[in-house]
Amino acid sequence: MRVLGVDPGLTRCGVAVVEGQPGRPCRLVHYEVVTSDPDMDLPLRLLGLDERLAEVMQEFRPEAVAVERVFSQHNVRTVMGTAQAGAVAILAAARAGLPVQLYTPSEVKAAISGNGNADKAQVTAMVTRLLRLEVAPRPADAADALALAICHVWRGGARERISAALRRAR
Amino acid sequence: MRVLGVDPGLTRCGVAVVEGQPGRPCRLVHYEVVTSDPDMDLPLRLLGLDERLAEVMQEFRPEAVAVERVFSQHNVRTVMGTAQAGAVAILAAARAGLPVQLYTPSEVKAAISGNGNADKAQVTAMVTRLLRLEVAPRPADAADALALAICHVWRGGARERISAALRRAR
Numbered sequence: 001m002r003v004l005g006v007d008p009g010l011t012r013c014g015v016a017v018v019e020g021q022p023g024r025p026c027r028l029v030h031y032e033v034v035t036s037d038p039d040m041d042l043p044l045r046l047l048g049l050d051e052r053l054a055e056v057m058q059e060f061r062p063e064a065v066a067v068e069r070v071f072s073q074h075n076v077r078t079v080m081g082t083a084q085a086g087a088v089a090i091l092a093a094a095r096a097g098l099p100v101q102l103y104t105p106s107e108v109k110a111a112i113s114g115n116g117n118a119d120k121a122q123v124t125a126m127v128t129r130l131l132r133l134e135v136a137p138r139p140a141d142a143a144d145a146l147a148l149a150i151c152h153v154w155r156g157g158a159r160e161r162i163s164a165a166l167r168r169a170r
Numbered sequence: 171m172r173v174l175g176v177d178p179g180l181t182r183c184g185v186a187v188v189e190g191q192p193g194r195p196c197r198l199v200h201y202e203v204v205t206s207d208p209d210m211d212l213p214l215r216l217l218g219l220d221e222r223l224a225e226v227m228q229e230f231r232p233e234a235v236a237v238e239r240v241f242s243q244h245n246v247r248t249v250m251g252t253a254q255a256g257a258v259a260i261l262a263a264a265r266a267g268l269p270v271q272l273y274t275p276s277e278v279k280a281a282i283s284g285n286g287n288a289d290k291a292q293v294t295a296m297v298t299r300l301l302r303l304e305v306a307p308r309p310a311d312a313a314d315a316l317a318l319a320i321c322h323v324w325r326g327g328a329r330e331r332i333s334a335a336l337r338r339a340r
Contacts, residue, residue, distance in 0.1 A: 043264035087254035
């Protein structure tokens with residue numbers, strides 16, 4: 001199963017594609033950080049992210065998308081941008097007909113490290129080891145997106161989502 | 171100038187189109203409330219809103235879009251859905267190549283009633299009077315979207331935004 005992970009952010013949005021099977025090591029397909037200039041107008045920032053996500057889905061053909069769930073109580077200063085970027089990612093996936101699953105940061109950390117309170121350095125180290133990379137992903141923002149994608153592969157969530165979508169379509 | 175106003179909400183999103191000139195009465199073109207079922211999956215809810223907004227823009231051909239600015243400090247319980255619906259509206263406008271302007275609720279209230287603290291009933295009454303409607307808009311959720319659109323016509327904001335977009339494109 002090939003999964004696109006998105007760690008939403010308006011200024012820096014982590015995007016990663018991995019491939020694998022539940023319970024087995026994953027293979028890195030792609031990662032990047034989509035950035036936008038905070039001085040740019042919001043519509044153009046959202047449009048830039050939308051267009052890049054559509055290109056990534058077009059190029060790497062994921063079968064499912066995992067997006068970090070944004071909570072309103074965290075980091076009030078940036079939460080609106082994060083929520084907006086998350087909505088763009090969820091919508092882009094829905095428009096491409098892909099099943100979307102949201103995960104909280106602690107679900108992702110627990111899935112890949114066994115510890116829902118793992119810190120950023122631990123997540124980066126686990127991602128590097130799990131994907132058998134020679135060096136840690138750079139920029140570090142990409143590590144959370146990679147962790148999301150691995151989490152979704154291992155949770156096998158896409159199957160449930162596809163089944164649910166089929167049930168709804170019937 | 172024909173303006174689409176959007177009062178973002180995930181469960182109920184006010185959508186309105188009015189036409190007019192700064193300083194003159196506006197004419198009602200269209201209004202509706204786009205609803206989605208809170209029990210539905212978020213991707214499908216965002217997709218439904220996106221598709222309906224695209225249809226409205228296609229059908230009524232606004233030249234600019236005014237969206238209510240969402241603040242993280244207001245109504246924490248629903249703010250995430252509001253932010254996500256707002257992002258969908260802003261992105262839909264940007265994808266259609268339309269200039270987007272964000273207004274705070276008090277800017278809108280001040281523009282149409284002279285009072286930035288006007289309550290919902292006052293806004294509805296002003297909108298009804300300004301558009302010379304025989305009855306108040308129903309459902310009431312549409313009144314804020316109508317107020318946004320009128321505010322944008324009167325502020326003549328679209329011209330500035332088009333100029334700014336042209337400056338950026340050069």
